Amino acid sequence: METMTLLAPATGSSGYRALTDQVREAGLLEPRVGREMTRIVFTTCAFAGGWVALLVVHGTWAALATAAYLGVASTQVVFIGHDAGHRQIFASRQANRAVGLVVGNLLTGLSFGWWVPKHAAHHGHPNQVGRDPDIAPGVIAFVPETAVTNSRGRRAFLRWQGALLFPLMSLEGVSMRIASGQSIRRRRDGSRLIEALLIVAHFAAYLALVFVALPPLRALAFIAVQQAVLGLYLGCSFAPNHVGMPTLEQGAVTTFAYRQVVTARNIRGGAFISFLFGGLDLQIEHHLFPTIPRCNLRQVQPLVREFCAREGLPYTEEGLVESYANLVRYVWAIGRGRPAAAAVAPQN
Numbered sequence: 001m002e003t004m005t006l007l008a009p010a011t012g013s014s015g016y017r018a019l020t021d022q023v024r025e026a027g028l029l030e031p032r033v034g035r036e037m038t039r040i041v042f043t044t045c046a047f048a049g050g051w052v053a054l055l056v057v058h059g060t061w062a063a064l065a066t067a068a069y070l071g072v073a074s075t076q077v078v079f080i081g082h083d084a085g086h087r088q089i090f091a092s093r094q095a096n097r098a099v100g101l102v103v104g105n106l107l108t109g110l111s112f113g114w115w116v117p118k119h120a121a122h123h124g125h126p127n128q129v130g131r132d133p134d135i136a137p138g139v140i141a142f143v144p145e146t147a148v149t150n151s152r153g154r155r156a157f158l159r160w161q162g163a164l165l166f167p168l169m170s171l172e173g174v175s176m177r178i179a180s181g182q183s184i185r186r187r188r189d190g191s192r193l194i195e196a197l198l199i200v201a202h203f204a205a206y207l208a209l210v211f212v213a214l215p216p217l218r219a220l221a222f223i224a225v226q227q228a229v230l231g232l233y234l235g236c237s238f239a240p241n242h243v244g245m246p247t248l249e250q251g252a253v254t255t256f257a258y259r260q261v262v263t264a265r266n267i268r269g270g271a272f273i274s275f276l277f278g279g280l281d282l283q284i285e286h287h288l289f290p291t292i293p294r295c296n297l298r299q300v301q302p303l304v305r306e307f308c309a310r311e312g313l314p315y316t317e318e319g320l321v322e323s324y325a326n327l328v329r330y331v332w333a334i335g336r337g338r339p340a341a342a343a344v345a346p347q348n
Contacts, residue, residue: 016257016288019307023289028300032293036089039294040080040099047073047107054213054222063214067222071229074173077103078110078234079278085116086290105198109206111180113187113195123290127263128248134238135247139168140331143247147334162332169235170228237276240267240323241283244330245316260287261308266317273320274298284308284315 023029050070057063083089084100097112104112118133125131129143140161141147147158157164184196210219245263248254267273267281274281279294285304286292292300308315318326332338 015307015311016255019303022303023300028296029289029292031089031091032295033090035295036083036293043076043080047077051209054209058213059215061218063218063222064225067225068229071226072233074108074230075233075237076278077107081110081112082278083294085112085119088291088293101195101198105195106202109199109202110176111183111195111199113191114180114183123287126259126287127242127245128250128252128259130250134242140165141334142243144334147337158335161335162328165328165331166232170231172231172235173227174231237278237280239327240265241280243327257288257311258313260284261313261315264316265323267323268317268319
C-alpha cells in the first residue's frame, strides 16, 4: 500500500525548526475540515454539472464547449487529489486516502497509488538531478543532462522543444493515465485491485455518457477537447513551480529548507490566482509545509518571507506571464545546448 506521508522534514536548520514551531503554534498546520469539505462539495458539484450540461446539449456541437468546461473542472478535481495526497484535508490517513481514491481513480481515471510515491520523491528532492522524477529523462529535456543525445532526430526535436512545450502539455492527462495503468499492472500490493476497479468504473461511465449523449464523430471530438484542456491546464499549473529554477547536483547535500526554497517559484497574485492554481501558486510555502491546508497557505506566507530573509535564502516570486516566459526561455536554452539556470552547488 502506498505511503501517505509525503515528507519527513529532517533538517539541520534551527531557523526552520523555529519557523515550524511558529506555524504550529499559530494553528496553521491543523486540518480545516469544514473549509476543505466545502471546497470538495463545490468542486464535485461543478464537475457533475458539466456532465448534466452534456446531456442537456444532447447531440449538438455545443458539447465541445461543455468538453472544455469539463477539462477545467476535472483539473480542479485533480487538485483535491493533490491535497488528499499531502494529508491536508483530514488528520486521518485513511480518510485522505479514501478521498484520493474517489477523486483520482474514480472521477478522473488517475491512480492515486501511482501518484503519491512519485510526488513524494519530487518533494523529497525537488529539481535534484537523478532523484526528482519530474525532471527525469522524457520527451522534454528539463536539465542539460537529459538533452545529451546521439540521435539526429532527437537533437532536431530538442531544438524546437520550447515551441512544442505547450502543445505537448495537452497530452499530459493521457501520459498520466498511461503511467497509472503501468503502475497498477506492476504492483502486487493489496490496493491494486480496488484501484483498478475504480479506474475501470471511471472509463466505463465516461465513455457511456459521451457516446450516449453524442454521435460517434462528435463524441470523439468531445473526448479530444476535454482531454487536451485537462492536460494543458495541469501542465500550466505545475510547470511554473520549478522549471527554470536552479537545479541541484546529483550528490548535493543540503538542508531541507535550503533545497525546498531555492528550487521553487511562487506566482504573484491574489485569491483568483490561488484558485486557478489549486494553491500551487504559493509553491515555496507548500514545499516547506506540504501538509498545511491549502486555505492556510496565504497566512503562512509572511512568516516564510521573514524566515527566508533571516536565513539569506532567495524568495522567488514572479507574475504569471513572467513565469511562463522564463520557463519557455529556459526550455529553449536547454534544447539548444545554451547555458541555462546554473546548478546549485552543494551547501556547506
